[in-house]
Amino acid sequence: MLEDWLAPKAAALEARGLTRRLRARAADDDLIDLAGNDYLGLAREPRVVTAAADAVRTWGTGATASRLVTGTTALHEELESALAAFVGQESALVFSSGYLANLGVVTALGGPGTLLVSDDHVHASLVDACRLSRSRVEVVPHNDVEAVEKVLAERNEPHAVVMTESVFSVLSDSAPLSDLAAVAEAHRALLLVDEAHGLGVTGGGRGSVHAAGLAGLDHVVVTMTLSKSMASQGGVVLGPRLVRDHLVNRARPFIYDTGLNPAACAAALAALRVLEDEPDRPARIHAATAQLATAFDVPLPAGPVVSIPMPGPQQAVEAADVCRSNGVRVGSFRPPSVPDGISRLRLTAHAGLSSADLDRACAVIADAIGQVS
The missing domain is CATH 3.40.640.10 (Type I PLP-dependent aspartate aminotransferase-like (Major domain))
Known part of the structure; x- marks a missing residue:
């Protein structure tokens, strides 16, 4: 029963590049994180x-x-x-x-x-x-x-x-x-x-x-x-x-x-x-988003998220995979998670990012986009 019911739905998602998969991270993960929502950098404080x-x-x-x-x-x-x-x-x-x-x-x-x-x-x-x-x-x-x-x-x-x-x-x-x-x-x-x-x-x-x-x-x-x-x-x-x-x-x-x-x-x-006690932390988020937005020529965001439009869902996933293999974690958002139907890389800035982190991340992301576009 379930095979007839659910397998066609799974196949339809796969054909459109919209299948979602869980990916566990290790406790000692050392990737530069531009995908999580720990905006103030306090999860391990x-x-x-x-x-x-x-x-x-x-x-x-x-x-x-x-x-x-x-x-x-x-x-x-x-x-x-x-x-x-x-x-x-x-x-x-x-x-x-x-x-x-x-x-x-x-x-x-x-x-x-x-x-x-x-x-x-x-x-x-x-x-x-x-x-x-x-x-x-x-x-x-x-x-x-x-x-x-x-x-x-x-x-x-x-x-x-x-x-x-x-x-x-x-x-x-x-x-x-x-x-x-x-x-x-x-x-x-x-x-x-x-x-x-x-x-x-x-x-x-x-x-x-x-x-x-x-x-x-x-x-x-x-x-x-x-x-x-x-x-x-x-x-x-x-x-x-x-x-x-x-x-x-x-x-x-x-x-x-x-x-x-x-x-x-x-x-x-x-x-x-x-x-x-440390009211400067939000300003660090905005400084990071400004650097990311400038690097990828997208509008300056009001909040911590920088969105980079991609040609399609498969390219978004592939670019995120390339980034991960080169030490940078980014989000890949695809329909129905995007309100306008446009797949994109979703970068989230946080207060703990250093200038070196951002420089490295920008280089890796730019290279990944170039590879899949």
Whole structure:
């Protein structure tokens, strides 16, 4: 049965160059990493590692239950308070992943009577949240504020949520947050901003919402992941306390999931403290992205991602393989992971890259592109 069912699907992907494969890395991997999301370079920072290890010794390896049973520890509450204070929000609620944070907030706010207005380039987690929400969904062209306003003005639903990312995950362009917030307020809608690629990177590390002066507004809600700049695991929803209380009672991915493990809480909290103590780290990310963008003649990104268009999916994979064999790890993004259907090499900068690393990486990547194009 499975052979007849799944084998043709696998063959179709293979024929289009879209098959995905897992590739394990070793603990002593010495490749120059331009594929991971450890933007602040803290995943192996001793202060972060020690905090995680100490949490395991103190609390054990797991949260033991859902947050509403025994899965909320003092570490969870300390992390939530620290994150909210850092980005200028009234409250925060930690989930066990960024994906679940987006699912939780959208499905809890959605349903009959709520219109969801989604930018065409939002992350898969928001796309899936829309599908599960039981709301009417309108997908608008990328960063088109006029389209958002038109949909909001013509709606029949009493409530609406406008969804965007502060920095988009593939093209690394920024959303017009101030304009979207103004339109949302004028039409009595919430603005939900995914800051997965903003936390630790934009606005001096506090994110694009804070930089735009929108933090703390009662119609702006923010989600963030702890698995990128915070070098850990988990996600968080930040905004008015009324939203937090609603999620505790209505967000199924929060209510029915085991709480984030203590080690991840402690690691994220330690990473946040490092960022507070070393506020120059975000500037190092932007310096690296500027060098990469200049080297490959692509637009300067708003965030940590530099995208290099490739002729097709097979060339993207082949170029990434050539880079890996020469000591540089890069991402190869292909449909459906790219919003415009264009396969590309996806380079992610981090604060730990040296000038020598970047020079070497640029030379290897340029050679790889030349070989496969």
